């Protein structure tokens with residue numbers, strides 16, 4: 001949909017891949033049709049009211065005696081447009097939205113889908129797990145295209161809301177509760193989403209991607225994510241691993257296959273397979289990774305990751321190690 005100003009209020013600020021009016025699923029398609037019908041219908045209604053108001057002003061000096069008085073046309077307009085038309089339109093909208101749109105976008109029945117993905121909101125990033133496998137990642141969800149996926153969402157701290165506008169409605173992530181949402185992309189692509197419930201200082205930097213991959217690409221990706229971390233391949237990367245395990249990094253981050261087993265921050269076992277850092281705040285390129293490790297508070301003030309004073313060779317070694325975690 002090219003109508004940019006119109007689509008702004010429905011999540012188009014990041015382009016077509018984060019746009020409720022550019023659906024990539026049957027669920028979102030039903031939501032966007034409802035949205036357009038409501039917009040067009042309400043605009044017509046508003047137009048009619050403005051015209052009537054104008055007519056009332058033009059005819060302001062005439063007497064109006066409704067209900068048995070002389071003005072039969074006026075009575076017909078009041079009863080017709082004021083009572084019958086709203087009853088009919090609102091009833092149709094109610095039946096359509098309740099019986100069709102809400103049904104279509106409903107969470108799938110428990111265990112009715114071929115797979116599920118668990119999403120846990122944290123201040124200010126998304127933990128992602130694939131039940132039945134060892135795979136753990138952050139902020140970038142992969143799903144197979146044209147497959148019904150049950151998203152099981154919860155939170156580790158405050159209430160967050162999972163919203164990928166091109167795929168489906170929102171689901172609140174509430175501590176101690178699991179809310180479910182159907183993800184079923186009908187074409188391969190990269191769909192951006194973001195937290196839709198104010199959750200603190202870095203709420204606006206709590207975004208995520210859903211990648212809908214062809215099934216064989218997805219299977220390869222998942223099999224790789226489930227494996228322990230690759231061993232560092234160069235002396236510099238080996239030094240980076242040693243530093244990571246001896247610095248506070250390993251107390252907050254997990255790297256499966258090493259002694260780093262922290263759970264405060266994202267699992268970094270396959271960090272290099274992600275395209276972004278810190279919930280889409282920075283691209284995952286060595287210079288940005290260097291900047292992030294040096295001073296996370298500059299990019300995400302308030303984030304739970306502190307800055308560290310490191311020498312440039314320590315920093316480069318850490319980046320060489322992390323960049324090898326494919």
Ligand SMILES: [Cu+2]
Nearest residue numbers: 160195199206
């Ligand atoms: Cu949030």
